Amino acid sequence: MVDWIQGLMDSLGYVGILLLMVLENLFPPIPSELILPSAGFAAARGDMSLPVVILMGTLGSVLGTLPLYYIGRAFGEKRLMDWADRHGKWLTLSGKDIKKADDWFDRHGSKAVLFGRMIPGIRSLLSLPAGMSEMPLPKFLLYSGIGSALWATLLTGAGYLLGENYDRVEQYVGPASRIILGALAVAAVWWLLKRRREQSGQTNH
Template identity: 40%
Template sequence: MSSWVTDLIEHGGYWAIALLMALENIFPPIPSELIMGLGGVGVGQGTFHPAWLVLVGTVGSLAGNYVWFMVGRHWNEDDLRAFVRKHGRWLTLDVDTVNRIDRIFDNHGQWVVFVARFIPNIRTMISVPAGLLGMSHKRFILATSAGAAVWNSALVYAGYTLQQNIDDIGQYLGPVSLGVIGMLVVVYIWRIIFWRPKED
């Protein structure tokens, strides 16, 4: 994966970074760690300016997350509860959990979205409930942008610092990502087998 990402960044510059970061948040298999890490290597080589790199990476992250946020906005809470009552087993989700998540978003939604930016896989999925549970556009944009800016800055710094070892880093990203996905599949199957809904 890293070879074509590297080629695209080399030829597309900032535009490629923005595009890849948007796609990373729509199709998570493209890891932001690789994209912004390679951008950090480019900073060390004089190809990118760190401030501009973080800015375009953050804009791309926001664009990708906003797609899923708008998907969530096309539903409403009553639709969600009806769906969960019918298909909750496959989501290992019941109405009681939906109600608790709703209360969390009402009170701490911006912090949930902000913190989620640092958690693989969750960073994309959190955008759907944020939209579905009625989080305002302004709060979502601010929380997502702030979290993405911090995360992207850390990745750029890591890439810049470790530029001499980027080949070694790249060879571990794939196996680690597959390991995380495999673990999530096992957890999901376990929950499907043993999960029981609460009465609502």
């Protein structure tokens, strides 16, 4: 993976960074924690401009959010609620649950997108609920752009400062992303079990 990322940046330069960051949002196994620190190291060597690397990283990251945003927008809250009412029983999921989640995103979606863009593991997935809740595109792009710029600056700057040891960034951030995903999985299982217990209690009464 490291050699492939490095090779693409060497052959395509700034366009390679932009392309990699678009792909990273669509295919999370491609880690920004390797792409941007590597580009930061290239800037430290004088092969690239640090501000342009950050700009390309931010732009690629924002462009990469759009496909999932539009998929969420096309799917929509009503369709998802109808699906949950028809098929969500095995997940103990109802249309009312979808409505609650959508209302929560309407209230807190801006903060979720802004800070979520800096959390490994969920940063690319947030585009779906943003689209489903019909967050206005300019608003989504604004908060996604700010969060992506901060993330790009942090990772690129780390690679610039670490030099040849830029891969240490991924060594620290990679495990953090797995912990976050694991915690989310545990929270989801706990919620499902809680819902089933509540429904069983209602059935018994």
